[in-house]
Every structure is written in structure tokens, then in C-alpha cells.
Amino acid sequence: MPSMTATPTLTSRPPLPKRPLPHEKTPDRPGTSGARPHPQRDARVDAEIGPRTVGAIYQTSISAYEVLAVIRDPERASALLRRTALWAVIVRDIMRADAEPYAVGDTWTTSDRLVREGRTPAAYAPAA
Numbered sequence: 264m265p266s267m268t269a270t271p272t273l274t275s276r277p278p279l280p281k282r283p284l285p286h287e288k289t290p291d292r293p294g295t296s297g298a299r300p301h302p303q304r305d306a307r308v309d310a311e312i313g314p315r316t317v318g319a320i321y322q323t324s325i326s327a328y329e330v331l332a333v334i335r336d337p338e339r340a341s342a343l344l345r346r347t348a349l350w351a352v353i354v355r356d357i358m359r360a361d362a363e364p365y366a367v368g369d370t371w372t373t374s375d376r377l378v379r380e381g382r383t384p385a386a387y388a389p390a391a
Contacts, residue, residue: 308335308350313371315352316381323375328354330381331364344368 312333315321319330332353334340340351343366356362 304349311370312350312352313375314377314380315371318379319377319381320357320379321375321377323369326356326358327378328367329357330354334366340366340368 315330315333317330317332321328321330330352334343334351334353335349337349340348343351343353346368348368351366351368353364353366355364
């Protein structure tokens, strides 16, 4: 009768499978060079920001706002909004004379209305 206290030999077990390579670059495993890791995230961020570019004026059910800056850096956006965020928009309420700029993280909805499009970089070209 075999003893229940006998230990099995460790060489009889197959090796554990290796972990797959992570999607993002980690210090111990190089990633693909030059590739953007999250194209779906970029498309989602673009959809959430909507047509709000620098200089744009949009209207919500509450008020109207001028876009002063669009922050796409997750670390800066999270610091501005004091929560986890991928992006932030710095706006100024144009219906109030004493309004100070502040950061918002509200997504663009069907009830928002674009009053004036933002400026493109070509619009900043020096005049004559």
C-alpha cells in the first residue's frame, strides 16, 4: 500500500505557460516602436470631446461657453478635474461677465449646440 506522505517529484509536472506579451510597452518587454497603443481610445476621446476646439463657442441647456483649451494628456486632465480622466476642456461661461475659466469633463451630447467653430492652426498665421 502506497504511503500518503510520499511527495511527488517536481520534475513530473509540465512547466507553467508563459504570460502573453502585454499590449502596452513595459520596462521589461519592449513594445512596437512608433505605434499608438490605443486607437479605439483616441476615437472615443474624439467622440466625447466633439467639435469643441480652441476658440469654439457652444451652448448647453444651462449656458454658453467658449473653449479656451483642450487637454488630451490623461495626467493633466485628471489633475484638473480631480478624478480619473482621459481629457478635459477648459471653458469660460460667456453669459456671465465675471466668469473665470474652469475645466470640464462633460461629453458632447445631442442637446449641445455648436454656435461658432473653433480656429484651426492655419487661422493663427500672421497677417501680411
